[in-house]
Amino acid sequence: MKSELNKLFSDFVSIFFPRECGCCGCVLKYQEKFICVACDFHLPYTNFHEYSDNDTARQLWGKAPVEEACSFLLMQKDSRVEHLIYQIKYNNQPFLAEYFGYLYGLKLIEANAYQNIDCIVPVPLHKSKLRKRGYNQSTYFGRGLSRAMEIPLREDILVRKKATISQTGKGRLDRYENVNDIFDCQATGLPANVHILLVDDVLTTGATIVSAALALLDAADCRVSIATLARA
Template identity: 40%
Template structure:
């Protein structure tokens, strides 16, 4: 917004500089959300170049999928954690959109998702959505969609239960906590679709597993998994 205000924008930038979501330093005029230095040094996984990547191996045998990829490695205390925290808890949906765009530029260089029919973010429970004001996975999906030209579906997959925090649970406990937490409204709209399922960070994969198994009850549905970060 400040960049469109001319001299007033320059004056505002002196007193209220826009800060990088990763490192917290002031952004230059030509930078948006994440500074050039942080973009250059993003810890990319390059999972899209390896169908047998460690994220895929973690999910093998749990549910069928076409591809499973993540953009960045997530490590505690890192700039990636800063961005994920800002996205989820600091009212910064634009961080998710920007990360989705950056990943989409990488994916555009390969054929990995050109055959996907739609992008579907993991939904939030309405109570959590109301409190946060947006769904962080949907923000990521918007960035991906804008560059990859794949439509987003945010209405069909819904969250029925506002499950308790998953942070300290085991993989199985997380899955048990989520197994009945989701539902699909209009299954007929998804028949024979290849869905790119979007989440922010994959840790145990329990949420992705619960949603994928539910969606795969629909005739002909194929699932690919895409997250911004992968927790090692």
């Protein structure tokens, strides 16, 4: 009886405030949570966590000595995933990043390569961008991972000390120069040989996350693995 009343109330509310799929924008049905069944079926999940020699890992080879690297989704122009990332970053829907982080965390805890992670560190925004946007989407992604993997999220370890200009339109070399030495690492209190899972929303050239990984490796006695929500 109670569940029927909840459904009726939800249906009534949805008439005036319809919930939309985070990937395609269609109105969600009662049993659908954040994305519709069709999008869930068609999303390009990578399964990169199942093998170390994947495209995300290959992209970072020779740039930062990371242990493992993976991405949950593939992003192409005008795709469901691009729409999802836009909703997360620019349309005040960071809960979508947390939802997908939770889903990915459930997969990572089953993968041998990610069994010994000690903490999760999101790539931080500069305080000026954080004020403007109101949230860090990578932190929300990390929260979902943290909940699923039951591993602490540490937002106090990395600090973005420089506000960089947008990477859009920049070439590969310019992107790396734009994010060179922009992070500080507060490594005090970290145990020796700590294994950090560094997380971000999207991997494009890899310039930002490489800069963050190097900051961690330079300042702390640690190992670093990487996970992103998507890769372009």
